[in-house]
Amino acid sequence: MTFDQLKSYHSDRVDALCPGHPEIEHEGIEVTTGPLGQGVANAVGLAIATKNLQATYNKPDFDVVSNHTWCMIGDACLQEGVGLEAFSFAGHLKLNNLTVIYDNNQITCDGSVDLTNTEDINGKMRACGWDVIDVEDGCYDIEGLIAALEKARASTDKPTFINVRTVIGIGSAVAGQAVAHGAAFGKDDVANMKKMYGFNPEEHFVISEEVRNFFSSCVPKGQEHVAAWEKKVQEYESKYPELGAEFRRRREGKLPENWKELIPTSFPEKATATRASSGLVFNPIAAEANNFMVGTADLSPSVNMIWKGKVDFQHPDLKTTCGINGNYGGRYIHYGVREHAMAAISNGLAAYAPNTFVPVTSSFFMFYLYAAPAVRMGALQHLQVIHAATHDSIGMGEDGPTHQPIELAALYRAMPNLLYIRPGDSEETAGAWIAAIEAKNTSSIISTSRQTLPQLKQTSRDGVLKGAYVLEEDEDAEVTIIGVGAELSFAIDVAKELKATRNVKARVISFPCQRIFEQQSLEYKRDVLRKHRVPAVVIEPYAPNGWERYANAAISIKRFGHSLPGKAAYKYFGYEIGTMTTKIGDYLDKIKSDEILKQEFVDL
Amino acid sequence: MTFDQLKSYHSDRVDALCPGHPEIEHEGIEVTTGPLGQGVANAVGLAIATKNLQATYNKPDFDVVSNHTWCMIGDACLQEGVGLEAFSFAGHLKLNNLTVIYDNNQITCDGSVDLTNTEDINGKMRACGWDVIDVEDGCYDIEGLIAALEKARASTDKPTFINVRTVIGIGSAVAGQAVAHGAAFGKDDVANMKKMYGFNPEEHFVISEEVRNFFSSCVPKGQEHVAAWEKKVQEYESKYPELGAEFRRRREGKLPENWKELIPTSFPEKATATRASSGLVFNPIAAEANNFMVGTADLSPSVNMIWKGKVDFQHPDLKTTCGINGNYGGRYIHYGVREHAMAAISNGLAAYAPNTFVPVTSSFFMFYLYAAPAVRMGALQHLQVIHAATHDSIGMGEDGPTHQPIELAALYRAMPNLLYIRPGDSEETAGAWIAAIEAKNTSSIISTSRQTLPQLKQTSRDGVLKGAYVLEEDEDAEVTIIGVGAELSFAIDVAKELKATRNVKARVISFPCQRIFEQQSLEYKRDVLRKHRVPAVVIEPYAPNGWERYANAAISIKRFGHSLPGKAAYKYFGYEIGTMTTKIGDYLDKIKSDEILKQEFVDL
Structure with missing residues (x-):
């Protein structure tokens, strides 16, 4: 990033790389942030992606996937429900490749955090299955910070929460105050801070030789890392040609070439609910194409997303009471009753690398209102996430008006870069899935019925397209x-x-x-x-x-x-x-x- | 409820009092349930309502308000973000008049809860500031249950979480299994259960003389309680005529008669953001009419909802770092960055008694997508909740596309029983608030700008109506x-x-x-x-x-x-x-x- 670009922060330049919030379109930005709490769930998705690729492709002699996910959060992310859902789920999954660094400055817009939140956050995180590391002086204790990061990376079998006490706006006249969050410090204050830290207050956008040299030295280091990894992957491809080719296909964001042929060319003539049609169409694809990570917010019996031979994504040591176990190579995710986190975690999966994963979520259509902020963030980031929404319309009647999504289609039809598709029978459901799968930079909702529907002679999958x-x-x-x-x-x-x-x-x-x-x-x-x-x-x-x-x-x-x-x-x-x-x-x-x-x- | 009505469960009777989920329209139902997690937040709202009325009207010799809020929840409510936000906030507020009874059967639709949630829930609740009581045998230990409830009611200064281990579908052939949740047991199984418990399996909808007598005896008891309370209120009104009259007005769901006259008849001619207009219009009303409980999801500096002399709703012993304290008589609620819980808690406030409280929430319009499931539940339940949504349109530009609510108006314009109002200047903002305040069985969103707007000569508050x-x-x-x-x-x-x-x-x-x-x-x-x-x-x-x-x-x-x-x-x-x-x-x-x-x- 150049000085010129740095200067574009909050400017009226249309091509600014420094908008108000980081945006995925710009190089080096993993996910777009802004709406609070989403990032926690995105990070969980990124960590799941790593675990799944490792379980699928790594060999004892080849760790072709070895990244760790670091996530920086503030006080508010610990208040938002989507973050809380994601914390709980990450603890359950024992994602030890995930570290959340909590910038604990105890300030939000209204004032000190103790206006609204006085819980024992470390205790809460531990109860959620996280390791907790404290850094008491996050402002100046560099060695303590480094030690915490090292320890987090070496974590045993849990994700790590580093609670770093900091002071917002440190060094400024408004240090430790809410105004330090959103308002500019002003010229005088900035000048004072510069003086205090030994800079020339008259100079702007200056970087010392020492700092410049350090960062310049990072470039060749990075290039070396890339070269070493590419060499490793080349050797891997020689030794494991089949897996290697698949790993390459995945990295290129491609599905198996024959994916469309896996869809039945015709369907039973008997009346079929389109939620069942969804299974007929998609399960054969999900079984073959391991790009798909399919999940449900606790509605497996209703949404028909389970393919024959599916394996759950779970920590391999987990032994559940109901006997359904899994491992990190599994591609079916029981998200629990956490619709919002499900969609936001799916965004993280999709953001790991373009189309390497194609996440599929599933729930009743009505509950995509719970998930809506994350569905929006997927569409906004041009991520391919497919939402299999069943029980649409009013055919699920007994559950009552709380489950009848009268106004919800209006939202999703208005939402940019999202396909809201309501197929009318199995043939149209085939078209709906083809449209969603071919839309590689767009999110989709496939909206299906609970009740059985007649199979129509006039319908066509091409028509849906x-x-x-x-x-x-x-x-x-x-x-x-x-x-x-x-x-x-x-x-x-x-x-x-x-x-x-x-x-x-x-x-x-x-x-x-x-x-x-x-x-x-x-x-x-x-x-x-x-x-x-x-x-x-x-x-x-x-x-x-x-x-x-x-x-x-x-x-x-x-x-x-x-x-x-x-x-x-x-x-x-x-x-x-x-x-x-x-x-x-x-x-x-x-x-x-x-x-x-x-x-x-x-x-x- | 008659046998005839009991038989209407899931029937095609339009007037059924036993629909799939409890609905507020039917006598004895406090809030409509169905979407998981909402109830936790509703209960927090009900408990806040009690605390606020107590602080406002109770006297050492007159506890005219003394109810306790009991909330039954299942495993899923502990997974949903809105529930988690509400738990955290209730702990902060030290609502010792709230007891949550957790029907801990460890089963959701997908199977056992340990598929998705293996956290230490008691530890988590304690970390959130709750007292925890365990009931190990929730199926048969009646005395243990009663003791837990008694203890909860006598709780010191925290809300209470009673963790009751139960078995879903106990006594049936599918006891302890996920299918016990949604599917009917079937005739044979029901017959077996009846036999086991000493009933005649051939008889249906039968209640023993003993049970009937017990419940019949509740009616006069209830009538006595009502009569005693009415007498107490009468005496209270004699001793405290002013407060008594106000308490009566509140119970009748009325605002002070002069509320509309509190709105300025004209506004400054200078360009004004409608978010500021909102303050000009509403703050004088909020100051006078104590039906209004005004809250914000951590955007006090932006939403202009603070009136002169406002007092925060807080536990009186809380001493915050930033020095903004309050008491239970306060009517300004810092909800923290918890938009969803804010709206769902407001539904609870509104449901306490019709229009006794008129909750007002505030945040950026975009974040009413986080709150949307609760905004919907308010509209569905005919609750008067007013949402002051600022930063609408694209005028808040710097925050970027994550904050620009392009498609959100489409949702709220389609949502039944909700007024989505976008006023154009201060005069229209007056009309917007009048419309929202007069809509006693309808929720509203007043959607205002961040940026200043010219004041137009042609606008009229009556036009908005x-x-x-x-x-x-x-x-x-x-x-x-x-x-x-x-x-x-x-x-x-x-x-x-x-x-x-x-x-x-x-x-x-x-x-x-x-x-x-x-x-x-x-x-x-x-x-x-x-x-x-x-x-x-x-x-x-x-x-x-x-x-x-x-x-x-x-x-x-x-x-x-x-x-x-x-x-x-x-x-x-x-x-x-x-x-x-x-x-x-x-x-x-x-x-x-x-x-x-x-x-x-x-x-x-």
Whole structure:
């Protein structure tokens, strides 16, 4: 980093390498930081990545993977839930290749930390399964710091927490105060600090010869390390050609070439829940392609992400009460009921090296609201993380409105660089996984149903790759019916019923992913939508926000759900074929004579 | 609850009192549960409510408030971040009126808890400042349980955690197994259990005379307690008429009658950030109306929620390093960097008794994504919780894309029973607070700017109460420009510039809240929007999702933000008056000759 770049901190330079928070786009930055607590979980993901690669590729004579993860945190990271979830999980996994260095200055924005947190943090970390090292004078005791770091790296079988007492803004006039966090010190104070430390207060951006020489000497050292490692890997590849080739493939961020062929070309005709379809599509890939690290927030029986022969990622010595054990070479992660940490740890896995790992998370769709800040950070960092979200829509009814994600699709359809895909049957679920797996710099949510769905003849995986496509065409149609995901068959049935009861011709389109559709050509989009020729009605038991772009009316839900068995819930909210047919038919009649209504978006 | 209602568990009865999860709408249910971990924080809120009322109203001779909060949790609540944040905070506050009873069966959906969590939970709770009581045999040791509960109620100066070892599905064939959690036992197993416990397996929904008598005897006991308490309150009101009247007002969920008059009728004309406007509007109300419990997730210096003379809610013995102390009568809560718990604790405060407390939270808008699951639970439970969210839009630029909430408004505009309000200046901020305070069964987010904004002559607080209103009318207008919140002045300036440079007449509407607007009459909505007469363009640096209902085109942002100082960020994303004017002018020209484009939603 040049002086010029250093000067760009908080500047209006668009190409600044020193923005307010470190960003992954810039060389040498492992993950983007900013939202507190995420980094703890990211670090756990990085440490898991190392453990898994070591277990998979290292040989007694070849430690081709040997890095240690160091994570610097502040007081706030110890307050945020996502950090606390990650600490607990890292202790469980005994990640002894992870060291968290706690910059314990006891200051946050509001004042001293004891305004809000007076717990025994060392005791808490020990209870979570961490080794704790204290550094009493983190400001001046350099040798103590070095000793702590050395000890942490040599840790036995636990992650290490180094509690380093520091003083924020040390040397400044506001040392030890909250204002030292966010506000600039001011010229005079900086000048005083420089004087105190023996610098010339009139000189700016100066580095002494001694320091410059030290850092310059790091460059050849680094180059030597790289050369030595590359030589080692070359020898490894000679001695273990198969593993070596695979290790190379992984480092290049590639999947086995045949991954797409592992997906069934056809599916059973019987009604199938798309959460089951997800298993049919993805399990064969997960079994073969060891880039995938698949996890669940305690919903293994519901999300169907377990492939035949899966091995859990666990400390090899762990013996669980239920008898499901594993080792660090395993690629199935029981995250516990920690949705937020699951997604943030997955970001760390993905950030280890581009596409070397492709993390998959799984939970009920509703609980991706718990995980949302981390899902966002994955999308923001262009990380490929795939979230298998089941129990979408209102078909999981019995669990009630707390589990019915009425407004959640609106969030994820608006979130940049994220594909929110709702497949309608197994064939579309194949398309959804292909889209997510091919999106190497983008996160995805594959949103599936709890309840069984009919398998449709008109669906196509290639159609999903265009975001929306025509299922049933009719050049004389008076209406386009947009079907989505679990309710896709409703669109087809309503079209039939419109013809049968009102002699109204309808075309039907399947619309699994808005963002993919937006990426298509204007010509394709207009050809599919034809909004300028016939009105379109979307059927989806979610808040309609965003569908107004593609439809003229919606059979949607603008209130919270209701606790009822799936079928009863659909009925309660008016998603019966007859009811929907009447609504759409009446709407079409009305707009014939009401020019204003015709130009408004209508909730049916 | 009748047998008939008990039978409604998971049934398709719309009026079931036994839905999948307890719901606040039904008598005797304190809070709606379902999403794990929320309940821990709700319980902390309930306990804070008690402490605050006690400190405010109890007298040495009158304990008019004396309840204890009991909270039952499972293994998962100890894994979720929101629970962990709340535990830590409750320990800090020394809430000795709170007891958490941990149903420690060591089973979650995936299997035994030791798959994912092997920490020393008692040690962790002690480190968090809790007393811990063990009950080794929670299945059969009734006396041990009672002793633990008695001890907890008499706890010294800490909240109490009772760790009760239990067996899930005890007595059934699947006792101690994960399947006992979600699946029905089946007829045979239930019959066996009944036999084992001495019941007739052929009889269903039977309660013995002995049990029935015991519970029947509870009714008069309860009535006696109520009568005794009412008598006590009556005497209290005689002895302390002023306090008594206030206590009654609070119990009736009323604010002081003059609350609206406390809001300034006019504001300084100088440019003011709406986060500062929020303080000008709300601080005088908070000072007077002690229903308000105001908190912040460590952003006191940024959110302007501190009123003159505010007292912190803290344990009275706490002596902080920074010297800001308080007592249980205080109404300003430093939540620490715990956004999620802040919102969930606020739900508990609000659930204590309807509108007795009106909790206010505050943080940057972006961090309401951390809090989102709890904000949702507040809205779902019809709780009045007001979230003062600052640093919205892209004006906080330097903090970068992690802090720029591009897609977050889409979530909150779609969330049922929540008012997401973006005021444009101080006058509109007054309207936003009035709307939020008058919405007694609805949660609100008041979304304000970091940067200063011009004070507009055309704005009106009454306009905000209609969701959208006309700022500048022109019967011959060719376009409606929709301005929102921090960018409202842009709409006015662009309208001027359109006239000056292109001789295009524009009308301007201010649109602070979509949900309030939706509640207006069709006539009013059509009169404001006039979408059938002239095209509308919305200006907002957020994802446009949802604006398609009201506008034909948007100057919006469909990618993540960029780290730049506020003004530079606006420029970078094309929010300069000239640029916007050109975009809108060109758009109007284009649609004159392009009938298809005219009917599509266009991103400018």
